[in-house]
Amino acid sequence: MVEELVTAGIAVVCAGGVYAAAAARVVKQYERGVVFRFGRLREGVRGPGLTLVVPFVDKLRKVNLQIVTMPVPAQDGITRDNVTVRVDAVIYFKVVDAPDALVQVEDYRFAVSQMAQTSLRSIIGKSDLDDLLSNREKLNQGLELMIDSPAIGWGVQIDRVEIKDVSLPETMKRSMARQAEADRERRARIINADAELQASKKLAEAAKEMSEQPAALQLRLLQTVVAVAAEKNSTLVLPFPVELLRFLERATPAEAARAVQTVSQAATAAVPAVPP
Numbered sequence: 001m002v003e004e005l006v007t008a009g010i011a012v013v014c015a016g017g018v019y020a021a022a023a024a025r026v027v028k029q030y031e032r033g034v035v036f037r038f039g040r041l042r043e044g045v046r047g048p049g050l051t052l053v054v055p056f057v058d059k060l061r062k063v064n065l066q067i068v069t070m071p072v073p074a075q076d077g078i079t080r081d082n083v084t085v086r087v088d089a090v091i092y093f094k095v096v097d098a099p100d101a102l103v104q105v106e107d108y109r110f111a112v113s114q115m116a117q118t119s120l121r122s123i124i125g126k127s128d129l130d131d132l133l134s135n136r137e138k139l140n141q142g143l144e145l146m147i148d149s150p151a152i153g154w155g156v157q158i159d160r161v162e163i164k165d166v167s168l169p170e171t172m173k174r175s176m177a178r179q180a181e182a183d184r185e186r187r188a189r190i191i192n193a194d195a196e197l198q199a200s201k202k203l204a205e206a207a208k209e210m211s212e213q214p215a216a217l218q219l220r221l222l223q224t225v226v227a228v229a230a231e232k233n234s235t236l237v238l239p240f241p242v243e244l245l246r247f248l249e250r251a252t253p254a255e256a257a258r259a260v261q262t263v264s265q266a267a268t269a270a271v272p273a274v275p276p
Helices: 002-023 098-103 108-126 129-134 136-154 170-212 214-229 242-250 253-270
Strands: 024-027 031-037 049-052 058-064 068-078 084-095 156-167
Touching: 002 024, 024 031, 031 098, 058 098, 068 108, 068 156, 084 108, 084 129, 084 136, 098 136, 108 136, 108 156, 129 136, 129 156, 136 156, 170 214
Parallel strands: none
Antiparallel strands: 024 049, 031 058, 068 084, 084 156
16 A cells, blocks of 8 residues: 555656656746747746746747847849949847737748848938938938838837948949049149139238338348358359349449449359359
8 A cells, every 4th residue: 555655656746747847948038938828829928037838738939039130131222313332231120029029920030131121222212322321320210210110010129220331333433533533633723722812912912011122122132042052053043133124224334234243243242152
């Protein structure tokens, strides 16, 4: 009798152990468990840790709640200004409602991927090339809204969408390079013209000051001669002031000779001898 009770107890314990092993499930910290009983969704979501289900009756499906990083394949399209481009992107999303992610859509990852590709092609057709190259933040927000609208019903939340790269045809790259070069040349010419304008104003002011003091022009001439002589050149260019030429026109031959001799002596004194 005692042996029968012991045997029965051992059998019950073994059966309980087998049942517990078949019923026990472990849900990880970043997962949530959804239970289906005879194909019907059970209310409530199983949290992380050890949980039990009815063997052969319940089916536990685990859903990952981590943020998923999914690359969007490059899409060919024509922009609103008729430029052929190839654009790829990356999308970040996560599941916020585990039951809806399993019930409302067959494969939420595939659905999000296809929606992202379709939305990316739509964004390309609605945007200009300049927007794709320089205004990506606005396009990213629009792309995120387009994908997030249907994804809400799938229990999926779009965290962010980023356009990675915009590939242009080689002919367009060369055209843009020529445009940039022409723009830089235009700016350089404008800067040079502005510099010439400022220099002409300063020269006009200097001429006005020198016209009031004729001796200043002579001093400036001697300074120029000294500056040229300091370069140790074998050739010296000596400019004559306009006033001297006018004086020579009005002067007699004797006065003209004396003026030329005086200028020659001043130049000789200002310029050091240059070795042959």
